[in-house]
Amino acid sequence: MxxxxxxxxxxxxxxxxxxxxxxxxxxxEACARCRAAWMSLESLHTEVSSIDDEVPEPDWEEFRSSVxxxxxxxxIQRETAVRRWTGWAIRPAAAWALSLLxxxxxxxxxxxxxxxxxxxxxxxxxxxxxxxAAETTIExxxxxxxxxxxxxxxxxxxxxxxQVLEASQKGPRQK
Amino acid sequence: MKKLxxxxxxxxxxxxxxxxxxxxxxxxxxxxxxxxxxxFYVSEFQQQAEVSGETFAKILPFLQQFVQDRFEVSQxxxxxxxxxxxxxxxxxxDEDLKRAIRDFDAADADFQSNQxxxxxxxxxxLDARQQAKLRIFQVMADRRMRQLLTSVRNPNRGQ
Numbered sequence: 001m002x003x004x005x006x007x008x009x010x011x012x013x014x015x016x017x018x019x020x021x022x023x024x025x026x027x028x029e030a031c032a033r034c035r036a037a038w039m040s041l042e043s044l045h046t047e048v049s050s051i052d053d054e055v056p057e058p059d060w061e062e063f064r065s066s067v068x069x070x071x072x073x074x075x076i077q078r079e080t081a082v083r084r085w086t087g088w089a090i091r092p093a094a095a096w097a098l099s100l101l102x103x104x105x106x107x108x109x110x111x112x113x114x115x116x117x118x119x120x121x122x123x124x125x126x127x128x129x130x131x132x133a134a135e136t137t138i139e140x141x142x143x144x145x146x147x148x149x150x151x152x153x154x155x156x157x158x159x160x161x162x163q164v165l166e167a168s169q170k171g172p173r174q175k
Numbered sequence: 176m177k178k179l180x181x182x183x184x185x186x187x188x189x190x191x192x193x194x195x196x197x198x199x200x201x202x203x204x205x206x207x208x209x210x211x212x213x214x215f216y217v218s219e220f221q222q223q224a225e226v227s228g229e230t231f232a233k234i235l236p237f238l239q240q241f242v243q244d245r246f247e248v249s250q251x252x253x254x255x256x257x258x259x260x261x262x263x264x265x266x267x268x269d270e271d272l273k274r275a276i277r278d279f280d281a282a283d284a285d286f287q288s289n290q291x292x293x294x295x296x297x298x299x300x301l302d303a304r305q306q307a308k309l310r311i312f313q314v315m316a317d318r319r320m321r322q323l324l325t326s327v328r329n330p331n332r333g334q
Contacts, residue, residue, distance in 0.1 A: 141290050141310070143317040144283075147249035149324060150212065151205075158204050160327045162211040168323060169218045 005034045013038055014045045212320070213242045219316040224308055226301065234297050241293040248289055252282035 005013075005024060012019040013028075020028070028034050153161060220238060221231065255278035262271045298306050 142245070142313050143321065144286055146317050146321055146324070147245045148253055150208070151246060151249045151253055153208070155204050157327055158208040161324060162208055164323050164327055165211040165215045168319075169215060 004031060005038070010038060010041055014041070209243070209246055212246075213239060215320065216242050216316055219319065220312055223312040223315065224305065226305055230300055230305075233300050237293055237296045241289060244289045245286070248282055248285045252279065252286065255279035255282050 005028060009020060009024050017025065028038060150161075216238060217235065220234070224231070224234075226234065255275055258275040259272070259279055261267070262275050267275075294309070297309060301309060
């Protein structure tokens, strides 16, 4: 009428001999093949069941708590990052006041720097030409640098100065 | 009187080593310029000092010497200044620097001593008023020379 035990019957057997219908149970007792298959399955099932016993049950409460904490932490971090970039715009009064102060300070510094800046001569030790003394310089006696400049004149300038000197002695004086 | 003074000046000037009898083209350019500068100071002094021809004739050699020495001192001063610059640039030894400093200071001191020497020679020939005018002459002549020099170096600035 029916053959050997099927996989579903063996699964029922793992849950207990009582879960198997009576007809199947009597077949198991009569059929050596099915009994041998069951015995090998039963030993395997026993081993697997013992492993299950050794694995502790997870603490689901703790797991849920840790997941909740982590999600909350991420949420806080994301909010901080957003505020870092947009905080000054979100709180405009203080941010704009500080920005205006910064710009005003920068402008004042720039004006002061440019007004008081003296361009130094980068090659003051390299240029052997003396700066001409200011015409308004008042010296008690002869001007010290005047002849320094005369002796440094180039040929053309010497020629021009000579002509100017001769002309000044001949022509009307400009006092 | 003026003719006498002019003739005397011409005689003196022509007889000095600076104002030699060579043609200007044959003299070195530097010497030609020195002659022109000396002529300028002589002319300025003649116009401002208000001294007699006899006094002027006595003062003239001192004035010539004074101007020549100013050229010589300035050349030494510039040379020493260049030595100072070069010693600084090449990181010269302290000895080099001190030597250049000595030369520069000596030239500086000679400038002052030249001025004092000129005044000490000329002052005894002048009364107090003329001595005062001599000092004004020195300042004003230098100022005029500065104007002329500026007009040559910066023709666009004018005088």
